[in-house]
Each structure stands twice: as structure tokens, then as C-alpha cells.
Amino acid sequence: MGKDNAENTDRIDEGVTSAGASDRPVMPCIVRVSDTLAETVYWLSRDKECTIGRAPENDVCIRDRSVSQRHAHIALTPAGEVFVEDLDSTNGTYVNGEKIVRRALRDGDKVYIGPRHALEFRYRVNTAQAGGDEADANRDALTGIHAGRYLLMRIDEDFARARRQHENLALLLFDVDSFDEIEEMHGQDVGNRVLREVAEVVGSVLRREDIFARYDHHTFAVLLRNQEEAAVVALAQRIGRAVKFHDFSKEGKKVRVTVSLGIGSLMRNMKNAMDLISEVQAFLDKARRAGRDTINGSQSIRAIFRQMANRRVA
Numbered sequence: 001m002g003k004d005n006a007e008n009t010d011r012i013d014e015g016v017t018s019a020g021a022s023d024r025p026v027m028p029c030i031v032r033v034s035d036t037l038a039e040t041v042y043w044l045s046r047d048k049e050c051t052i053g054r055a056p057e058n059d060v061c062i063r064d065r066s067v068s069q070r071h072a073h074i075a076l077t078p079a080g081e082v083f084v085e086d087l088d089s090t091n092g093t094y095v096n097g098e099k100i101v102r103r104a105l106r107d108g109d110k111v112y113i114g115p116r117h118a119l120e121f122r123y124r125v126n127t128a129q130a131g132g133d134e135a136d137a138n139r140d141a142l143t144g145i146h147a148g149r150y151l152l153m154r155i156d157e158d159f160a161r162a163r164r165q166h167e168n169l170a171l172l173l174f175d176v177d178s179f180d181e182i183e184e185m186h187g188q189d190v191g192n193r194v195l196r197e198v199a200e201v202v203g204s205v206l207r208r209e210d211i212f213a214r215y216d217h218h219t220f221a222v223l224l225r226n227q228e229e230a231a232v233v234a235l236a237q238r239i240g241r242a243v244k245f246h247d248f249s250k251e252g253k254k255v256r257v258t259v260s261l262g263i264g265s266l267m268r269n270m271k272n273a274m275d276l277i278s279e280v281q282a283f284l285d286k287a288r289r290a291g292r293d294t295i296n297g298s299q300s301i302r303a304i305f306r307q308m309a310n311r312r313v314a
Contacts (some may be wrong), residue, residue: 026080031120046076050065052071066116067089068088068116070089088111108142146211150211155276170263171223171280174219174220174260177260179194186253200240243258263297
């Protein structure tokens with residue numbers, strides 16, 4: 001299984017650094033996100049395996065009875081390939097929902113330790129080793145735009161400011177439709193290229209002051225200050241059209257790419273930024289369920305879209 005996946009595995013020495021926003025090398029790591037959305041990053045090294053399990057001596061210690069004492073380990077090979085291997089655990093190890101024994105990892109893969117605990121494999125700039133600054137850690141290595149952690153930091157600040165100064169604040173989340181099918185049909189390299197080009201295309205229609213981030217593997221976010229709902233709707237239209245009509249084909253491979261969007265804005269009954277994020281996430285989920293190239297939002301936002309009448313509204 002590991003041999004079959006090796007050809008599709010990102011390598012540290014081959015093409016990985018070109019995806020980042022800086023000239024510093026990106027390194028493989030495992031990211032664990034807590035219930036409070038705080039991230040813990042475990043950097044991978046050729047010198048030592050990263051062990052995962054319930055026992056305290058593991059590099060990643062998960063204190064849960066569903067996790068075996070020594071559940072799995074992740075290893076970086078001399079060739080720069082990264083593999084996760086289950087260590088005969090009771091409840092199994094999964095990669096993107098598929099139970100595995102040993103599997104090569106690709107950027108953005110979700111590794112589940114038993115049924116409940118998710119880790120994410122990523123390539124990032126190790127600012128501690130590179131002597132870098134905080135700005136690099138806030139950039140997504142694949143696309144070069146802001147990382148999700150930066151969005152979460154900024155939305156807290158902007159939410160408080162908007163409430164205090166009675167300003168408009170809107171959040172737009174959009175998902176690349178059927179992205180898993182794109183990767184299954186065309187491969188990981190094409191999937192990564194699609195994400196990079198989506199970031200470039202969308203970035204070209206945004207204002208300089210807009211906060212644009214890769215929120216999750218194939219979900220992006222735009223945080224908009226001082227924009228009326230009509231302007232937010234118009235921007236969402238431009239984003240949808242820009243992606244839909246961009247030519248993603250390469251070397252004879254035609255790839256159809258569209259996005260579905262959820263939109264929300266600061267309301268009086270919202271207590272904190274997570275209320276806004278949760279509302280927009282719910283709108284995005286509804287748009288996903290409705291099909292490709294769809295939009296969902298508040299009642300007033302849906303009314304504006306219907307007036308425009310050139311995109312589907314979920």
C-alpha cells in the first residue's frame with residue numbers, strides 16, 4: 001500500500017518550497033486542533049518517528065480510552081516521503097475516512113486516531129528553525145494566502161471593533177465543489193494546482209484590505225469590513241464567476257471547478273466571532289447540500305441574490 005502511494009507523496013526536496021509565500025523551506029508537520037481551536041504543531045524529522053497514543057511517553061499523547069497505548073506512528077523517510085502506520089491498535093487508524101495499515105500522507109490529509117481524534121498532516125514554514133517572524137506562520141504554505149489561524153485571530157479583533165464602532169462586518173466562506181472527486185479523477189498534483197489557482201483567481205477580485213484565508217483543506221474565507229450587504233453579494237457573484245470561467249485545464253486535462261458559498265454578517269444577537277463563524281458555516285453546509293455553484297445566506301442576502309437572478313440560491 002505504501003509503495004503504491006509513494007509516487008503521489010509530496011517531498012520536502014521536490015517542489016514543496018515553491019508553494020509557500022516565502023523563500024524559507026516548508027517542513028512536514030502534524031497539527032492537532034483543540035476544542036478551543038488552539039493549534040499544537042508537531043514537526044517531523046528524519047531522525048525520529050512521531051509516535052501517537054494514550055501512553056504519556058508518546059510524542060502526541062491523547063488521553064482517551066478509545067486510543068491505544070501505542071496507537072500509530074508517523075515517519076519521514078530519507079527520500080522525503082511521509083508515512084503513517086497503525087500499530088495494531090484496537091480502534092484503528094484512518095486517513096480521510098479510510099482505515100489503513102500503512103499509508104503515504106499528502107498535504108492536507110486528515111489522520112483519525114480511533115473514531116474521535118483528528119490530526120492533520122501539513123507542510124508549513126518552521127519559523128523557529130528558520131529564525132523567521134510570526135508573519136510566515138500566518139501564511140498557508142500551499143497557496144501563499146493567509147492561514148486559517150490568522151483569520152481566527154483577525155475575526156476576533158474585527159468583530160470587537162465592529163461592535164464597538166457600529167460598523168458592518170461580513171464573512172464569506174466558500175468550498176471548492178466536489179474537490180475529493182477532482183483529486184480522485186485527476187490526482188493530488190492537479191488538486192493542489194486547483195487550490196493554488198482558486199486562491200490566485202479569487203485574490204484578484206478582492207480589495208487590498210479584505211482578509212483572504214485558506215480556512216480548511218478546500219474551504220476558503222473572506223472577511224469584509226465596512227461593506228453593505230449588496231456589496232458583499234456583488235463580491236460573491238464575482239468570486240463565483242471568476243472561478244467558474246477560469247481555465248483550469250492543463251496538459252489536455254479539463255477540470256471543471258465551481259464553488260459554493262455561505263455568507264453572513266454581524267447581527268445584534270451575536271455575542272462573539274464564533275457566533276458569526278457558526279452561522280456562515282451553517283449557510284455553507286446548506287449550499288453544499290443543494291448542489292454545485294450555489295449560495296446560501298440570511299433571508300435578506302438571499303433576496304438580493306434572487307434579484308440578481310444569475311446564480312442559484314440554495
